[in-house]
Amino acid sequence: MIRTPLRPLARILRARETGENPDVIEAENRAQRHAVIQDGARNRAQGRLFIMAMAFVLAFVTVGMRMGVMAASQPSEPRAQVTGAQIISQRADITDRHGRVLATNLLTHSLYAHPRQMVDPDAAAEKLAAIFPDLKAADLKEDFSGKRSFLWIKKKISPEQMQQVHDIGEPGLLFGPREMRLYPNDRIASHILGGSTFGKEDVASAEVVGIAGVEKAFDHWLRNPANEGAPLVLSVDLTVQAAMEEVLKNGMNIMKAKGATGILMEVKTGEVLAMASLPDFDPNDRPRPLLTGDPSDSPLFNRAVQGQYELGSTFKIFPITQAIDLKLVSPTTMINANAPMRIGKYLINEFRSHNYGTLSVTDIIVKSSNVGTVRVAQMLGADRQKDFLEKLGFFEPTPVEMSEGPTGKPLVPKRWPAVTSATVSFGHGLAASPLHLASAYATLANGGKRVSPTLVHGRARKEGEQVISAQAAQTGVQLMRQVVVRGSGRSADVVGYEVAGKTGTADKPRPSGGYYKNKVVSTFASVFPASNPEYVLVVTLDEPTSTGPGGESRTAGATSAPVAGEMVRRLAPLLGLRPLTETPLPTVERPLADGIKLVSN
Structure with a gap:
């Protein structure tokens, strides 16, 4: 940067020849220099204010978008994450030869409890027994009053049951999303399909594994992500x-x-x-195998x-x-x-x-x-x-x-x-x-x-x-x-x-x-x-x-x-x-x- 001198020699000599005051020239140059310095400081201050304003705008937009996403998402209970291999819960469908579904997956929830976080475990036990007839209130009370910090209650519950449990209002009762295997045709082709159960599981997911029939014979294929969700097509006609x-x-x-x-x-x-x-x-409700007989x-x-x-x-x-x-x-x-x-x-x-x-x-x-x-x-x-x-x-x-x-x-x-x-x-x-x-x-x-x-x-x-x-x-x-x-x-x-x-x-x-x-x-x-x-x-x-x-x-x-x-x-x-066109045969009452x-x- 070239600085302009406050008392340029040429102008000073000319001023002395004309009888002007050389100090006026110095004052003018000093004023111009101060003006340039002030303009630079002002521009720098304005730039800093603009950057700070943009930072605040970006922060508020980010917070607002996050709040919008949270408001539109499904509420879920906070839970601790455990380290280890990820559970593969997705399992391919099984269809008949015409593409009609014989076995598929259904999103459901599990129900578990943290007894130490429960406010009124006895009342919760009574209400859970009323929702799930296969559970006994006395057994639940004993479990809730023990030393266990975690307790499975039901591995699979319906949306209606989930709402009923939610209405209990007990903070120690928590839900975990998971997929279950569904056989929409009930008993039809039951021995061919066989059935499935849960393998590795945690509160957030469970691995569906086959235990009989084609579900077990093709278990690895049905769980293989490389198949990209392609169904297993059976020769059966539903x-x-x-x-x-x-x-x-x-x-x-x-x-x-x-x-x-x-x-x-x-x-x-x-x-x-x-x-x-x-x-x-x-x-869907596979019975237990016989141990005797x-x-x-x-x-x-x-x-x-x-x-x-x-x-x-x-x-x-x-x-x-x-x-x-x-x-x-x-x-x-x-x-x-x-x-x-x-x-x-x-x-x-x-x-x-x-x-x-x-x-x-x-x-x-x-x-x-x-x-x-x-x-x-x-x-x-x-x-x-x-x-x-x-x-x-x-x-x-x-x-x-x-x-x-x-x-x-x-x-x-x-x-x-x-x-x-x-x-x-x-x-x-x-x-x-x-x-x-x-x-x-x-x-x-x-x-x-x-x-x-x-x-x-x-x-x-x-x-x-x-x-x-x-x-x-x-x-x-x-x-x-x-x-x-x-x-x-x-x-x-x-x-x-x-x-x-x-x-x-x-x-x-x-x-x-x-x-x-x-x-x-x-x-x-x-x-x-x-x-x-x-x-x-x-x-x-x-x-x-x-x-x-x-x-x-x-x-x-x-x-x-x-x-x-x-x-x-x-x-x-x-x-x-x-x-085909055939000659009808005489009816006989008793075959040989x-x-x-x-x-x-």
Whole structure:
């Protein structure tokens, strides 16, 4: 900065020449210098005032915006934060094949207490007991008066209950937001879904984890944030599942059965459209498992997957079809079916001590001849019989995507002597689940290519092994069609849908050995339409009894077959199947039945 001198020499000399006073020049320059200094100080002061004013304005705007956000937000109780891994509470939805929700999440609240902050714990205990009938006031008072500083009261409460607790006005009662698992269809598909519970949890959130069914089998996938909230799409059709459960429940009640199972599966893909097990439960309020007694007495027991039953004469189609494939017999081959038949010290009889004499292979299936089936199985030999059943999947658990899947391993004889080969041929001595049976029938209906069950829709799958020739498999289906047309499955016939199937009635084994005389498992396994199989349907009733004009009957033809027929009648239109033009068959009052009686010499 260049400073102007107060007494510039040029002006001073000129002033002296003109007689002016040089001090006036100095005074003028001094006044100008002071004016510049004052202007600079004024500008600096104004700048500081402007900055301070802007700072105050910004502060007031920030406070005002924060107050607005707090006024518009949901009020929440202050709480201490704990260090540790963050709880992942978000869980993907589960839907049926059409996108209808089977399981989803619902925002709810938990209720907990800080007893040391409570003003009137006794009054709070009384009011809480009135809101929640499962809580006892005496227990709450004891808990509130103890040394605990934190106490869970309810892990899940409804909005109405939350408001009622809030109206108590007790500062020691606090709420924590969290997500819970909701099953909007109540009991429908309960065994498939399984259920869930809380894993890691704190007052602000909880981790939902699966404990059974697909919820447990896909637990990691459902909780994986990498899926970006995409739902798990099951192969189940909610409408078909609901209709199946309704028909199965009515049939179970009419037949006075202890339990029931129904499975509907697509032949080509193995996708399960419906799978029911009765009695069932509500996954929103999952009951506790039984600690004693028979596991099948619990509603949690999945009879379709976990149940291991001797499935009776539904097995007869396997040795017959295998023998046809090996060119050992044809549908018209005549077989000696004279009964009884002796194998070692055992006698194999027909149901109700029939003696059919000589039967064609077709009539062995139609009349469900034990002796005729054993004769064909003897042609096969034990090794080939075992190999075929193993390829059909009867030696290992089904690969169905459920946590219960690995527990459903069939009970296979360790030794395979001649008598075992004989009894297994007509469904005794080997116990498997109804889902195993459905998969095996789907393999026959699929032209002999192995079909494995799945609960996931649209998943790419490898083509199954060719277990048996397509021609033999087709012949087996046509033989089962004759069972429905003129055999023990006539009560399952539905005009227009060409049902083909086989009945099976097996005495239930005693835990101590031997068999009950008046307790059976009746099964009807079927495919439809027989001319172009698309679906497999298996219905199993545990300890049924049918009462008709001829008295009581426990055979599959009188119990499970009519239930299966009603299912086809209800489900086929829902599946979009158009009825074919068929000649109506005459109505019969009493279908034939099948059975087994082993007599030791």
